[in-house]
Amino acid sequence: xxxxxxxxxxxxxxxxxxxxxxxxxxxxxxxxxxxxxxxxxxxxxxxxxxxxxxxxxxxxxxxxxxxxxxxxxxxxxxxxxxxxxxxxxxxxxxxxxxxxxxxxxxxxxxxxxxxxxxxxxxxxxxxxxxxxxxxxxxxxxxxxxxxxxxxxxxxxxxxxxxxxxxxxxxxxxxxxxxxxxxxxxxxxxxxxx
Numbered sequence: 001x002x003x004x005x006x007x008x009x010x011x012x013x014x015x016x017x018x019x020x021x022x023x024x025x026x027x028x029x030x031x032x033x034x035x036x037x038x039x040x041x042x043x044x045x046x047x048x049x050x051x052x053x054x055x056x057x058x059x060x061x062x063x064x065x066x067x068x069x070x071x072x073x074x075x076x077x078x079x080x081x082x083x084x085x086x087x088x089x090x091x092x093x094x095x096x097x098x099x100x101x102x103x104x105x106x107x108x109x110x111x112x113x114x115x116x117x118x119x120x121x122x123x124x125x126x127x128x129x130x131x132x133x134x135x136x137x138x139x140x141x142x143x144x145x146x147x148x149x150x151x152x153x154x155x156x157x158x159x160x161x162x163x164x165x166x167x168x169x170x171x172x173x174x175x176x177x178x179x180x181x182x183x184x185x186x187x188x189x190x191x192x193x
Contacts, residue, residue, distance in 0.1 A: 019103025109135025
């Protein structure tokens with residue numbers, strides 16, 4: 001298996017593990033938005049330091065799980081911010097459903113698209129339709145553990161569709177770890193109005 005494929009499998013497995021552990025912590029009242037915001041701030045500080053210095057355990061972790069990026073750990077930081085904002089903005093069951101769409105939908109869409117996808121996404125040349133479809137299904141199944149099926153299906157479909165766009169803010173791509181849970185949560189919120 002090529003090095004990039006191995007890295008991507010490790011990254012997405014870590015993404016799923018962190019997401020499921022986060023859902024566990026939230027579900028049992030062991031962590032709220034403040035915890036995830038604190039982890040994001042701490043992660044940002046460690047990221048900044050790691051651009052200047054080699055940090056023993058952190059450097060190994062970044063080498064094992066991170067794509068080469070200007071900002072080390074950027075995806076993990078935005079993952080924590082996405083969870084924190086979901087918990088802050090939405091009631092807990094909506095936030096949990098949103099985190100499940102992020103955890104399963106995003107991770108599995110990348111993996112499935114990379115290894116089995118053939119059809120280019122019409123809005124994003126880096127993504128494949130097969131990955132988006134599997135991500136939608138996986139996200140809906142995960143979200144349905146916390147919200148009714150119809151809400152889970154619609155939220156996952158819209159969040160994974162929006163994730164397919166290359167959204168930009170001031171010429172920088174907006175991280176999908178931030179977009180997916182916020183879109184999913186907003187959709188469920190609107191459906192309940």
